[in-house]
Amino acid sequence: MNTLHTIAQLRAAVSRARQEGKRIGLVPTMGNLHAGHIALVEKALQRTDYVVVSIFVNPMQFGAGEDLDSYPRTLPEDQAKLHEIGTHMIFAPNVSEMYPEGMEGHTRVAVPVVSEGLCGSSRPGHFEGVATVVSKLLNIVQPDLAIFGQKDFQQLAVIRKMAHDLCMPVQIMGEPTVRAADGLALSSRNGYLSAEQRSNAPLLYQTLQQIAAKLQAGRRDFSAVIEEARVQLIAAGLQPDYLDLRDAHNLQPADVQTKDVVALAAAFLGTTRLIDNLQFSLS
Ligand SMILES: Nc1ncnc2c1ncn2[C@@H]1O[C@H](COP(=O)(O)OP(=O)(O)OP(=O)(O)O)[C@@H](O)[C@H]1O
Ligand SMILES: CC(C)(CO)[C@@H](O)C(=O)[O-]
Numbered sequence: 001m002n003t004l005h006t007i008a009q010l011r012a013a014v015s016r017a018r019q020e021g022k023r024i025g026l027v028p029t030m031g032n033l034h035a036g037h038i039a040l041v042e043k044a045l046q047r048t049d050y051v052v053v054s055i056f057v058n059p060m061q062f063g064a065g066e067d068l069d070s071y072p073r074t075l076p077e078d079q080a081k082l083h084e085i086g087t088h089m090i091f092a093p094n095v096s097e098m099y100p101e102g103m104e105g106h107t108r109v110a111v112p113v114v115s116e117g118l119c120g121s122s123r124p125g126h127f128e129g130v131a132t133v134v135s136k137l138l139n140i141v142q143p144d145l146a147i148f149g150q151k152d153f154q155q156l157a158v159i160r161k162m163a164h165d166l167c168m169p170v171q172i173m174g175e176p177t178v179r180a181a182d183g184l185a186l187s188s189r190n191g192y193l194s195a196e197q198r199s200n201a202p203l204l205y206q207t208l209q210q211i212a213a214k215l216q217a218g219r220r221d222f223s224a225v226i227e228e229a230r231v232q233l234i235a236a237g238l239q240p241d242y243l244d245l246r247d248a249h250n251l252q253p254a255d256v257q258t259k260d261v262v263a264l265a266a267a268f269l270g271t272t273r274l275i276d277n278l279q280f281s282l283s
């Protein structure tokens, strides 16, 4: 396994693999890899013959005052984890390789509607940054398959819509969220939590489970159920950013007709913002 830092080197390596008849897989990440990322890479290794993992903390998707500078950068540890499971190639460009003329006048990919609301409201410009960098990565690697986590549910919806609308010749696959034993979704940002915050953090997923249980038991007063959840999070010291029920297929607001629902939440523990979601069916 090699780590390449330039687009030209990576393109040459992928093109050699393709000439050997290999199917190419891509797993885009921002590094600081945990078992959630590893599950995506293992799926890519099962489904394709040559797996590229990109590691790039993309400044275009961070807003002012967010954690771009403090985001954990752990390339040697990431390399060891990826080597151990048989990853074929790491692509770890620096910012000037990806944005040689800077970000100011750079082309941007906007995916309306699905990018709006939820994380799109709290992080203006975030999904434009994600869609732009994922487009670049897809154009650089030209994979047959690209895999993303369902933990970032709205991000996955944005990327699927972008690939569809722009006729990108790639299969986009979403994989289930990997959780700690207490239910907390694994996330690089969990590393920012104090011991006390970490012990309260599983309440985010528990609250989503309680919302699902109430609706599956027959309640249809969506706003009251959401308000009860908000009150519970606040009482435990979590500050909800959003808590919402959407149609899992198109992220439009859920109503009493919606069959496949996703409950989505973002909440602050101190300055750390965690997200999670839970999909469930209503009859
Ligand atoms: N717990 C998880 N289970 C499955 N996939 C995950 C999990 N966490 C992240 N991913 C996926 O891994 C890919 C890279 O995500 P990223 O590097 O941002 O990791 P992260 O841990 O989510 O970090 P952050 O704290 O920035 O949200 C994304 O497709 C993301 O959805
Ligand atoms: C998809 C991604 C790698 C694009 O920077 C990032 O948003 C992430 O890690 O989820």
Ligand code: BAL
Residues within 6 Å of the ligand: 061, 152, 155
């Ligand atoms: N995991 C999504 C990337 C981000 O929070 O910027």
